[in-house]
Amino acid sequence: MHKEIIEFLDQLNSEYLELHQKYENFFRESYMWDHSKDEEYAQSQIELENWKSNWKNSQKVSFFIQKLQESKTDQDLLRRLQHRKYFFSLHQIPEEAKPLKEKIIKFENDLQKRQAEISTWYEDLDGNFVKASRSKMTMIMRTEKEEKIRKSCFESIQKIAKIFVKDLIQLTKRKNEFAQKLGYKNFYEYKAQTEERMSSEEIFKLFDELYDKISPKFQKIRELEKNMPWLRKPRNFGYMMSGDFTKQEDPYFLLETIIDKRWKSYTALGIDYQSAVMKLDLLERKGKYDNGFCHQPLPTSFKNGKKISWQTNFTCNAIYGQVGAGNITWVTLFHEWGHAAHFSNMEQKDVILNTEYPPQWVAWAETQSMFLDTMFSSIERKMRYATSLEGEKYPFDLYEKKVRKLHILSGLGMLSIASVVKFEEILYTTKEENLTEDFVLDLAKELSSKYFDYSEQSLRILTVPHIYSRSSSAYYHGYGMAELGLQQIRDYFYDKDGFIVDNPNVSKILTKGRNLGSSKGYNDLLQTIIWENLSPNAFIKKVLQTEEEVIQTAKKRRAKVKSVPVFKGKVNLNAKIYLVDGKKQISNNIEHSWEEMNQKRGEYIKKD
Ligand SMILES: [Zn+2]
Numbered sequence: 001m002h003k004e005i006i007e008f009l010d011q012l013n014s015e016y017l018e019l020h021q022k023y024e025n026f027f028r029e030s031y032m033w034d035h036s037k038d039e040e041y042a043q044s045q046i047e048l049e050n051w052k053s054n055w056k057n058s059q060k061v062s063f064f065i066q067k068l069q070e071s072k073t074d075q076d077l078l079r080r081l082q083h084r085k086y087f088f089s090l091h092q093i094p095e096e097a098k099p100l101k102e103k104i105i106k107f108e109n110d111l112q113k114r115q116a117e118i119s120t121w122y123e124d125l126d127g128n129f130v131k132a133s134r135s136k137m138t139m140i141m142r143t144e145k146e147e148k149i150r151k152s153c154f155e156s157i158q159k160i161a162k163i164f165v166k167d168l169i170q171l172t173k174r175k176n177e178f179a180q181k182l183g184y185k186n187f188y189e190y191k192a193q194t195e196e197r198m199s200s201e202e203i204f205k206l207f208d209e210l211y212d213k214i215s216p217k218f219q220k221i222r223e224l225e226k227n228m229p230w231l232r233k234p235r236n237f238g239y240m241m242s243g244d245f246t247k248q249e250d251p252y253f254l255l256e257t258i259i260d261k262r263w264k265s266y267t268a269l270g271i272d273y274q275s276a277v278m279k280l281d282l283l284e285r286k287g288k289y290d291n292g293f294c295h296q297p298l299p300t301s302f303k304n305g306k307k308i309s310w311q312t313n314f315t316c317n318a319i320y321g322q323v324g325a326g327n328i329t330w331v332t333l334f335h336e337w338g339h340a341a342h343f344s345n346m347e348q349k350d351v352i353l354n355t356e357y358p359p360q361w362v363a364w365a366e367t368q369s370m371f372l373d374t375m376f377s378s379i380e381r382k383m384r385y386a387t388s389l390e391g392e393k394y395p396f397d398l399y400e401k402k403v404r405k406l407h408i409l410s411g412l413g414m415l416s417i418a419s420v421v422k423f424e425e426i427l428y429t430t431k432e433e434n435l436t437e438d439f440v441l442d443l444a445k446e447l448s449s450k451y452f453d454y455s456e457q458s459l460r461i462l463t464v465p466h467i468y469s470r471s472s473s474a475y476y477h478g479y480g481m482a483e484l485g486l487q488q489i490r491d492y493f494y495d496k497d498g499f500i501v502d503n504p505n506v507s508k509i510l511t512k513g514r515n516l517g518s519s520k521g522y523n524d525l526l527q528t529i530i531w532e533n534l535s536p537n538a539f540i541k542k543v544l545q546t547e548e549e550v551i552q553t554a555k556k557r558r559a560k561v562k563s564v565p566v567f568k569g570k571v572n573l574n575a576k577i578y579l580v581d582g583k584k585q586i587s588n589n590i591e592h593s594w595e596e597m598n599q600k601r602g603e604y605i606k607k608d
Contacts, residue, residue: 005064005077012057012084013351017301019048020355024297028313031289032281033582035113042109046102052091053098061085080350083519087352087359090194097181104174108470111167115468116287120160122152134160134463135290135317142238143246143323154235154458161459162441168468169435172427175470188428191474195358196481197521203477204425206536207418210480211451213540214411218453221408232455234448241409245402246324252386252394253326255318255605263594265385266337268567270507273575274300274344277311281580282329283605284317288582291465292316292332294339294369299354300346307347312340320605331373338372339365341510344575346517353517357471360518362478363534364525367485368514374486379554380561381501396558403550411543412452414483419451420476423461428474485526487538492530498560502567570594 026041061084068078093101121129122137125146132140137153144150172187179190192200225231231240277298281288294314301308316332319325339356342365346354356365375381379399386394426443427435445457452458466472489510493500500506513529523533545553571594579586579601587600 001064001067001071002074002077005068005081008060008064009080009084009350013301015051016351017298019044019051020299020351021297023048024295024313027295028297030109030112031293032315033285033287035116035287038109038113042106045105045109049091049093049101049105050098052088053093054088055092058085058088058092061088083348083350083353083359090358094181097178100174100178100181104171104178104470107167107171107174108468111164111171111468114167115164115465116289118160118163120156122149122156124149124152132156133284133286133290133317135284136319136322139319139322139324139328141235143243144239145243147235150235150239157463158459161444161462164468165437165440165462168427168462169437169440171468171470172435173432175473176428176432186428188424188474195362195475196478197361200425200474203421203481207421207477207480210414210536210540211418213536214415214543215453217408217411217543221453224408230455232453234452234454234456234458234460237452237454242406245398245406246327248398249327249394250323251388251392252382253330254389255320255326255329263571263573264567264569265381265502267569267572268502268504270504271337271341271573272345272507272511273340273573274307275309275574275576276340276344277309277576277578278340279311279313279578279580281313281315281582282318282333283581284319285582288317289315289465290317292336294336294343294356296340296343296356299343299351300348301351301354302349310344312343314340318605331376334376335369335373338369341372341507342368342514345511345514347515348517348519353519355518358518361522361525362475363481363485364518364522366478366482367489368510370479370482371486371489371510374490375500378501378557380499380557383558384501384561384566396554399554400551403554404547407545407547407550410545414480414539414543415451417476417480417483419447419461420464420467421480422451423447424467424474424476427467481522481534484536484539485522485534487542488526488532488535489530491538492532494557499557499564501561502564 023041023044026037026044030038030041061081065078065081065085068074068081119131120134120137121131122140124130125148132153134157137157141150141153141157144153175187179185179187182190184190184193186200188200192198192203196203221232228240230236292315294312296310296312298308298311300310314336316329316336318329343354343356348354353359379396382394382399383396423443427440430439440462441459444459444461448454448458448460452460461467464476466475490500493503493506493509497503497505509529513525516525516528520528526532526534576588576590577597578588578590579597581604586604587597589597592600
């Protein structure tokens with residue numbers, strides 16, 4: 001029996017790996033440049049989903065569980081089977097719901113293709129139409145001094161937002177119908193229960209609490225408007241509050257320096273990618289998906305007890321020469337590298353527990369990535385690693401000025417997440433007959449007033465790409481919950497060691513949680529590394545600090561990091577990195593040294 005069960009689990013692993021890899025390869029082609037194979041992409045998705053919902057495998061698992069329980073032998077094998085049972089239970093779909101699911105997948109892929117094909121533009125000062133992506137126009141709104149250009153970008157984004165509302169409604173109705181066929185009251189409930197092991201109400205309550213605690217800060221921002229007329233116009237807010245800082249900080253985060261010697265801090269942190277193969281596609285291109293992400297075509301698996309090295313791809317939309325682009329690209333990169341660190345260290349015997357898909361928690365996966373992008377943005381790291389091309393270090397004065405002006409906005413990012421959660425809450429719980437275009441547009445506008453407190457309504461929520469895709473819709477709460485968890489983890493390290501940057505303990509402790517893959521729930525994983533349950537308190541405390549408190553804390557942390565010796569060794573992430581631009585190969589660290597790889601990359605972006 002024992003041998004039979006192991007063979008069965010091995011067979012499930014290899015079947016899954018094959019389908020997963022096929023799907024991920026088509027996914028990458030479709031999202032990165034080529035929509036000619038979208039049919040095959042949809043088909044591979046359907047095959048994978050059908051495998052996950054195969055009831056014969058599920059029944060066999062139940063049979064083996066019963067046998068093992070009767071014989072009271074091998075607890076490890078029993079646990080593995082129980083994980084399988086849970087996995088299959090997440091994907092069981094009644095026969096009559098399958099055609100609907102296939103329809104949704106096809107509809108969604110077609111929508112994605114149409115979204116990638118639209119051309120967008122803004123008007124410059126001479127009245128010329130300039131082609132630009134949504135990401136680029138968002139960045140221009142933050143940094144361009146000419147209000148007329150910012151206004152044109154804002155209006156253009158408003159137009160893009162309206163184009164796919166009908167599709168969104170159609171998709172929402174079908175997704176709700178699908179969830180109801182599975183016995184859930186709506187799609188959000190289905191996602192909450194299957195992906196977070198929570199009820200949607202618990203999630204909504206948490207975000208309502210965050211809104212109540214943070215939104216009184218709007219009053220202070222309104223007061224600023226007395227000296228900054230039209231501050232609360234969406235086209236002005238980002239620019240008037242932070243545009244100047246984006247420019248002043250830009251020299252310290254130039255795109256030319258990305259993937260440079262600063263990666264030493266990664267090595268110093270002790271991150272080990274377990275000899276993974278990584279493809280990095282970092283530059284913006286037309287037709288490429290408008291958001292960074294990290295996927296793993298080959299999750300960790302074991303053959304005869306030996307770990308098979310894994311593969312990952314990640315992407316962001318770097319625009320060379322655009323003020324602020326370097327910083328955003330760096331943050332995205334650290335974020336995606338964080339996902340990669342998580343994925344590469346998942347070490348469960350069953351592949352289904354080593355992927356980013358359910359039973360993996362969205363919130364837990366994002367905790368891993370956001371922990372690293374938050375560390376990247378910390379003042380201690382900036383002061384140690386952010387230098388201009390001339391070698392000048394990031395100045396503390398700039399940080400202090402920034403805190404004095406921008407701390408007032410701290411927590412607004414969470415409200416922006418909460419606005420998407422609220423939008424999707426209402427979208428999926430509204431009666432079908434009331435879901436009209438006007439209703440959805442009004443909802444987006446009303447929520448922009450409530451959650452951003454702008455003096456002019458905006459349709460920004462409708463430009464969030466996640467809401468149009470089945471796998472990433474009803475998902476945004478994950479970013480918010482991750483933010484809460486990562487603040488707890490940060491506090492833990494500050495309390496215990498006094499520092500995070502270049503602290504090898506960080507990887508040691510985080511790896512304990514990463515190794516567990518998705519074999520445990522969020523609270524259990526958090527307990528494993530810091531002995532706490534998820535709570536909003538650490539985050540709220542940070543947001544409600546005074547400017548003076550923030551600056552004093554930063555001084556203390558900086559002093560602590562100064563006492564930590566700078567890492568002198570070579571960059572070693574234990575990863576085989578390929579830099580690509582769509583189908584073009586730029587460079588890699590297998591044929592070239594780390595320094596040569598970066599140099600080639602620098603030359604490539606300048607000539608492109
Ligand atoms: Zn992420």
